[in-house]
Amino acid sequence: MNIICVVKFVPDVDSIVCDVENSTLTGKNARVVLNPDDACALAFALGVKAGDPDCFVEVVSMGPMSVRPHMEDLVRLSVDRGTLISDPLFKGSDTLVTSAVLGRYIATRPFDCLLTGNRSLDGGSAHVPVQLAETLGLDQMLGIIRIDPHRFDSTRAVFEVEDEKTVTTYEMAMPGVLSVTRQSGYKLPYVSLSDMRRDVSDELVIITSQDLGFSQTEVGPAGSRTKVVKTYPQTYEKKDRHIVGTDEEGISYVFNFLKQKGFLVR
């Protein structure tokens, strides 16, 4: 079975600090991490591979060359092939362009299943998996919390999706796109000591815009249909608050407020 994991490296949002006073974001050089949902998707794929030596796992990411060392680290985790789609022209692509680029490359590869994360920490739109599926003419499902390892092969996959009110078990014919959330709890193994310094340059392929035959106007800001014009920290309107204590006076104040507003029916 061939599995392609589509992953993204994101700034670790915990290391971004908002300076509310000056409406700025600091930590532009925040640490980069594998998007948590994507780590779960890859962990599941590696689990399948561990039980089936014939399983081939490829990791595909579109991002700047600076993520190359991170891709190499993934390749050290018994991933069969890593592909970094990278080109200065791609900088500033929206999800429509990103999915077109990923789709054009993936269409040239053999696969039975595409695994993605559910949403990315930075953008967090969950558009890429859906638009990638549409590009490739495949079915897709968001919000997957578990994939049944015994009913996962090149013909079909059975998995669970959680939403507000229900947990639903679905079966999808393969090939298809499955988007896994962090709630799945799948965990990546650690790189073994012997692999830590292994030269993996042969197993990591770099693909450029030219390799895929895109013109300058199709990608990056020129090809994008949305543009982020500014970012600013969340702020909230302040209220004229009334401060009380937990003594009789304070409790009475709250009680009367609740009564007056109609929250306390007898």
Place this chain on the structure above:
Amino acid sequence: MKKTCIFQDTEKTENTTDLLEVADRIYGPGQFESHAVLFADSFDRLCGSFHHIIRVAEGIVDRYDPRGICDILENLHKKSGFDSILIPGTSMGQMIAPRLAKRLQTGLVAGVTDIKNQGDHIEIIRPACSGKILESVLHKGDGPLMMSIRPNAFAYTPGDSLQTVVFAYTEPVKSCSAVTRLHVRKNQHTCDIRDSDVLIAGGGGVKESFSKLYGLAEALNGTVAASRKLVDQGIAPRSIQVGQSGKTVSPKLYMALGIHGSMQHMAGLRQIESVISVNTAVNAPVCSLSDIVVQGDAKEFIDRLMKKIAVYRS
């Protein structure tokens, strides 16, 4: 006249009209023609609120099939040439909107929480980076303006009743998914915190006394919610988490017990009438949004308030 198309999610029919508020903000009230698309058998209270209602006839498409639904919306767009297409940001909506945007080769903004009309252009606002920041997004190109709308972010106040034209959509769809639902089970926590008028929310400050919140919630006919702190510690289920990585809520009353009020938590609060916070620290950020701040121990507060309510009701 501008045309806007609004999709109704079968699972969340009650929020459909709220998307009219989005259109109002884009075009101005009364400045657009509204088209609602819904499944024929789903209860519709939309007559009088929309100019056109398009009812998808039974048996045309599986209501959980995003590809089939996209066929219908794409087809309707080809016929009517919508200026904007608004999709609720529900589980289904999130699988429909990006597909449709791809087919129409148009830009899509996800999880929109605000619209700013700047005269010659509109800025579409959405939270990013886990709620730490807001992004202001511009739409480019000539495709329809597409957005998925974060549930509960907008509230619509009905205006004059309109003369609604109802139309049955009967064209068979071309694409459909090879996905089957095998089994559906209820999530243990079936009460959706977004449906409640009164939320009694607990955070790190009520770690040891969280179970007490259920009593207070019952007394006030409300539902218990939590901050991520308690969810991460396994004290509260994820389905009741308020905030950026949880849910957006707009109850009439939000009681924040032992909640600090981090950016990510506050990102989940929208159009709340009254906030009461109970905190040992009066300078916690949540307190500056509150109508009443009770300075003190939350457990003690609950016990004493419950006693007072019991006396009142006896």
